[in-house]
Amino acid sequence: MIEISNLSKNFGALEAIKNLSVKIQQGSITYLVGPNASGKTTLIKSILGLVKPSSGSITINKERLNGNHEYRSKIGYMPQVASFPDNLAVQEIFSMIKNLREGFVDYDEELINLFKLEKEKNKRLKNLSGGTKQKVNAAIAFLFNPEILILDEPTAGLDPVSSSILKDKIVSENKRGKTIIFTSHILSELEELAKEVIFLLEGQIRFNGTIEELINSTSKHNLERAIASIMKGD
Amino acid sequence: MNILAKIIRYQIHDISRSMWLIIYTLFFLLTSYGLISFSNNIPKVLVSLMNITLIIIPMVSIIFGTIYLYNNKDYVVLMLSQPIKRTVLYFGLYLGLVIPLAFSFVIGISIPLILSGKNWLEHIAVIVYLFTSGVFQTIIFVSIAFLISIVNENRILGLGLSIFIWLCFAVLYDGMLLLIIEFFQDYPLEKMLIGFLFFNPIDLARILIILKLDVAALMGYTGAVFQKFFNTEWGIILSLSSLTIWSIVPLLIGKSKFLKKDF
Numbered sequence: 001m002i003e004i005s006n007l008s009k010n011f012g013a014l015e016a017i018k019n020l021s022v023k024i025q026q027g028s029i030t031y032l033v034g035p036n037a038s039g040k041t042t043l044i045k046s047i048l049g050l051v052k053p054s055s056g057s058i059t060i061n062k063e064r065l066n067g068n069h070e071y072r073s074k075i076g077y078m079p080q081v082a083s084f085p086d087n088l089a090v091q092e093i094f095s096m097i098k099n100l101r102e103g104f105v106d107y108d109e110e111l112i113n114l115f116k117l118e119k120e121k122n123k124r125l126k127n128l129s130g131g132t133k134q135k136v137n138a139a140i141a142f143l144f145n146p147e148i149l150i151l152d153e154p155t156a157g158l159d160p161v162s163s164s165i166l167k168d169k170i171v172s173e174n175k176r177g178k179t180i181i182f183t184s185h186i187l188s189e190l191e192e193l194a195k196e197v198i199f200l201l202e203g204q205i206r207f208n209g210t211i212e213e214l215i216n217s218t219s220k221h222n223l224e225r226a227i228a229s230i231m232k233g234d
Numbered sequence: 235m236n237i238l239a240k241i242i243r244y245q246i247h248d249i250s251r252s253m254w255l256i257i258y259t260l261f262f263l264l265t266s267y268g269l270i271s272f273s274n275n276i277p278k279v280l281v282s283l284m285n286i287t288l289i290i291i292p293m294v295s296i297i298f299g300t301i302y303l304y305n306n307k308d309y310v311v312l313m314l315s316q317p318i319k320r321t322v323l324y325f326g327l328y329l330g331l332v333i334p335l336a337f338s339f340v341i342g343i344s345i346p347l348i349l350s351g352k353n354w355l356e357h358i359a360v361i362v363y364l365f366t367s368g369v370f371q372t373i374i375f376v377s378i379a380f381l382i383s384i385v386n387e388n389r390i391l392g393l394g395l396s397i398f399i400w401l402c403f404a405v406l407y408d409g410m411l412l413l414i415i416e417f418f419q420d421y422p423l424e425k426m427l428i429g430f431l432f433f434n435p436i437d438l439a440r441i442l443i444i445l446k447l448d449v450a451a452l453m454g455y456t457g458a459v460f461q462k463f464f465n466t467e468w469g470i471i472l473s474l475s476s477l478t479i480w481s482i483v484p485l486l487i488g489k490s491k492f493l494k495k496d497f
Binding site for chain 2: 049079086124
């Protein structure tokens with residue numbers, strides 16, 4: 001379980017997150033939605049320890065984050081933009097990431113196979129297309145069978161086939177009890193995947209609940225209109 | 235193998251295949267080969283090499299270091315999302331850049347020297363000092379580069395700052411000293427000038443070699459004063475320890491900024 005309490009983050013004068021508290025239950029799929037600059041990525045990065053909170057606390061399975069690093073072995077992260085050293089080959093990236101966690105053996109290489117990354121393994125990363133880099137990125141996030149998966153715009157840049165492979169993978173991992181948090185601008189993905197919605201606006205939570213509750217709360221008929229009406233601030 | 239060594243290893247894999255590093259190595263190979271072919275006088279060759287390396291190494295180290303960190307920002311984020319300590323990643327990135335740069339300098343200079351069949355062994359002490367000062371320049375200017383790109387989010391500003399700092403140390407600093415000397419020539423400035431010397435790592439490295447070579451006239455006014463003031467041993471010890479301070483301070487400031495940084 002991820003528990004965030006009274007989290008605030010300022011970048012100079014800009015308040016990216018304002019006094020935000022939320023609990024994310026184990027085994028849930030949570031969709032983090034909000035307009036640009038609403039604090040989605042800052043929230044995700046705070047959970048990963050990439051961004052240091054100005055105040056408040058985050059605990060993951062009762063362990064409070066305070067600059068420690070071991071807890072991240074439980075988290076698989078797929079950033080929005082994937083970038084690797086230009087002159088390494090695909091297989092070197094995988095062997096490097098594996099090498100950094102000695103003693104781990106139970107790799108989940110399903111995505112490497114499904115994305116057919118094997119045939120790209122000797123290509124240097126600078127020669128890969130954006131979509132292929134994104135596939136490598138996704139495969140790394142799932143590689144260590146993490147309890148928690150944090151996916152920032154996971155399907156952006158993927159073709160429909162790969163995108164559905166990834167979505168199937170997300171659903172099957174969730175069925176095995178993994179906690180999943182993802183952001184996306186594609187609303188249809190929400191209906192397909194997520195059960196829980198956290199709607200962020202200007203660094204605060206405007207809505208937190210299930211999809212049905214969201215639609216009911218706005219007296220609109222479908223999800224897209226419900227979200228649009230919250231975004232407009234009705 | 236511990237995590238630091240692994241990070242360094244993969245980074246060396248990456249950088250050693252980069253076009254820039256190959257050009258950098260070739261540059262030293264050709265310069266060294268050219269100078270040795272033109273002259274039988276090894277000390278003269280070494281002085282010329284020193285003058286070239288003291289311009290080129292700081293420039294390449296600071297510019298390449300700055301660009302490298304900016305270009306690999308997303309890779310740094312990826313590594314930080316792994317269970318790795320920030321300190322370890324910082325030193326991994328740093329050493330992974332310094333080692334190949336220093337290596338290509340040493341290789342580029344020494345291969346033509348060895349193959350030339352000239353009496354370079356007689357001057358091995360000077361050659362060692364040349365390598366020491368070149369490696370110090372790499373260490374110092376890569377750590378300044380890291381500090382600049384960690385502190386500045388804006389890469390254009392960061393790169394501009396890097397070029398400016400290089401220009402200051404390599405060119406403007408000596409010019410400024412000359413101006414001071416010109417304006418205040420009626421006053422005894424020697425001691426003050428020695429003080430100024432410690433604020434420029436390039437001058438410090440130059441002194442290191444020149445003191446060893448006994449050709450003080452070649453190192454400009456500050457160097458001449460320096461040799462007059464200190465005898466060779468003390469001069470070398472002082473300049474080496476100042477270079478060490480120059481290597482450690484920016485690196486540690488960069489580390490503490492890196493630990494606090496939001497990615």
